[in-house]
Amino acid sequence: MTHSNQAKGSLDPRRWTALAILLTGAFLPPLDFFIVNVALPSIREDFHASASTMQLIISSYATTYAVMLITGGRLGDLYGRRNVFLAGMVAFAAASGLCSFAWSPSVLITGRILQGFAAAIMAPQALASINAIFPDHEKSKALSFYALTFGLASMAGLFLGGTLIGLNVFGLGWRSIFLINLPVIAIAAPAALVMLRETRLEHARKLDLGGAMLIALALFALISPLIEGREQGWPNWSILMLSASLPLLLLFWRYEQKVGAAGGDPIVEPRLLQVPGLKRGLFSALFFYAFAAFWLTFSVYQQGGLGRTPFEAGVAILPATVGFVLGPFASGSILRVFGRYSAAAGMTLEAAGLFATAALISFGTPEYLFVALFFIGAGQGIALPNLVKTVVQRVDPARSGLVSGLVNSMLQIGGALATALIGGLFFSILGSSSDAGSIGHAYSVAAVAIGLCLLIAGWLSADLPLNNNVHR
Structure with missing residues (x-):
């Protein structure tokens, strides 16, 4: 198509x-x-x-x-x-x-x-x-x-x-x-x-309203408690909603299969997820955006552990910004050297930067964090365009909107999961302590956890060929 x-x-x-x-x-x-x-x-x-x-x-x-x-x-x-x-x-x-x-x-x-x-x-x-x-x-x-x-x-x-x-x-x-x-x-x-x-499907049909409502309800049941639950101490409603999210997702999937079998146009085509490597790429995006937890934990460390003002904390993150600006422009050279492993190379560099921040804080040398932050930003800048390209290009451009929505949704879900789980780990380790050493230790554990998620994302993306027979 x-x-x-x-x-x-x-x-x-x-x-x-x-x-x-x-x-x-x-x-x-x-x-x-x-x-x-x-x-x-x-x-x-x-x-x-x-x-x-x-x-x-x-x-x-x-x-x-x-x-x-x-x-x-x-x-x-x-x-x-x-x-x-x-x-x-x-x-x-x-x-x-x-x-x-x-x-x-x-x-x-x-x-x-x-x-x-x-x-x-x-x-x-x-x-x-x-x-x-x-x-x-x-x-x-x-x-x-x-x-x-x-x-x-x-x-x-x-x-x-x-x-x-x-x-x-x-x-x-x-x-x-x-x-x-x-x-x-x-x-x-x-x-x-x-x-x-203007670009669109050549023979577009009506929106699958039933599928749209079911997927929205299922994602709401998953994401809302992840965002709100930790802040409120995981009340009963958050546990109930999380428990309902999987049955709702299964109900959505069964509904989409029925719509497709009846000759309709489901909002997420079941056969689309059979495209080689697409599911692997989407799961890579899920683990990749565990990086969202970094902003939460590192911000707390800077202001609570190092005593920086919000402005000083913003200035301190500039090396990551510089790395992120330069990273995408190095993607072409990285692609020529690493080929289909380019996204994995960027994620590995990013994970190494996170491990380095944990080591520097543990050894009491935070003055060198700017080097690690640069590598974190550069790795993110290299990984993101290569990962997105390998996922989105797996389908015909006519269905780019759906796959773009899937990629962005997986990134958001990954960020919400990481903020809830790794953020929860950070605050559990910190407990009622507020001294610099305790905050630094809690951040270091969280940084290692985020880095491990990035390595999993890199492993998932490593075998995705950059050029694939497009699914139509």
């Missing part, structure tokens, strides 16, 4: 300009997750809100985003990636406006849910469109820019949030972190309308 509006062998002359627009859609969702983390103290002071309300401001966005990614990717396949990308952008701008003018915590939480929904519609179209409009020999370079954007968004959020709140432009305080999205989208949306080529 081919994608419409693009003849085989043709090249879109505006594809690199289109990439810059698409990367806006990849940049905003992770930016808005991390930028709000920095603003939470100001929001709490303004609304006199409880800690549980503050957690909801974060988790409502993260949960909605992760739950809706698969459906968002499928919408692009069916109704056109440019159309869905634009709809997601406009909705994201409207939700950001609601957040910025929120007059109560409940309104802000509502805005965050709408932001998460819009982000899940918008984000998969960027990766899917890259796979659809770029020829094979240019995809590595395009995906390197995608990986760079994806990673820099999280790091930029930590700096931009503090800067905007500190400057207090027009007395807006924390509200400016949402308003900043509006001029960006005001420029990107009209440009997308003009510059993006």
Whole structure:
């Protein structure tokens, strides 16, 4: 099956300009997750809100985003990636406006849910469109820019949030972190309308609403307690929801099989997961994003163990940022040397950096952490584009939206699992202690656990060929 509006062998002359627009859609969702983390103290002071309300401001966005990614990717396949990308952008701008003018915590939480929904519609179209409009020999370079954007968004959020709140432009305080999205989208949306080529399934059918609702319900039952449960001491509702997630996933799978057998168009085609290496690649993405737990644990170590301010902690992470910027640009050379083991090489380098941080802290020499942080960032920058390419390219570009949604969803689930499990391990080891030695020890154990997850991800990705017979 081919994608419409693009003849085989043709090249879109505006594809690199289109990439810059698409990367806006990849940049905003992770930016808005991390930028709000920095603003939470100001929001709490303004609304006199409880800690549980503050957690909801974060988790409502993260949960909605992760739950809706698969459906968002499928919408692009069916109704056109440019159309869905634009709809997601406009909705994201409207939700950001609601957040910025929120007059109560409940309104802000509502805005965050709408932001998460819009982000899940918008984000998969960027990766899917890259796979659809770029020829094979240019995809590595395009995906390197995608990986760079994806990673820099999280790091930029930590700096931009503090800067905007500190400057207090027009007395807006924390509200400016949402308003900043509006001029960006005001420029990107009209440009997308003009510059993006429409791609979609050639013989698109209607959305599988039953499948969409079941997968959303199953993922909500899995992800929501992982995000909220640890913060609340694993209450009964979180255990019940986790217990229900597997039966719901099985029910979804049986439903999709029935839809396919009846000649329908399931939201996740069962035969798609039979593509050689696809399941292995998705599980690699799951373990790969255990790295999300690093941001939590290392932040606590820097501020609690080393006594750094949030700004000083942000400056200290710059070597990782530099490594992440340089890593994707080295992907081409890494690919020529390591071939199909390129993603594994990046993950191994990243794991080595994490092990090095644990060793440096254990030996009492944190002043050399900048070297290890550089290798962590470089490894992440090398691994991400190579992993994404080997997974997304396994299917026909017409179904890139679905696979992009699957990849992003696995990354989000992996991040939620790691934050809950490795974060839980970190706080269990730390207990009630607050001295630098105890925090350093707890971080070191967590860093080793994250590194081991990365090595598993590298092993899973190691046997995935870069070029595969495309499933159509």
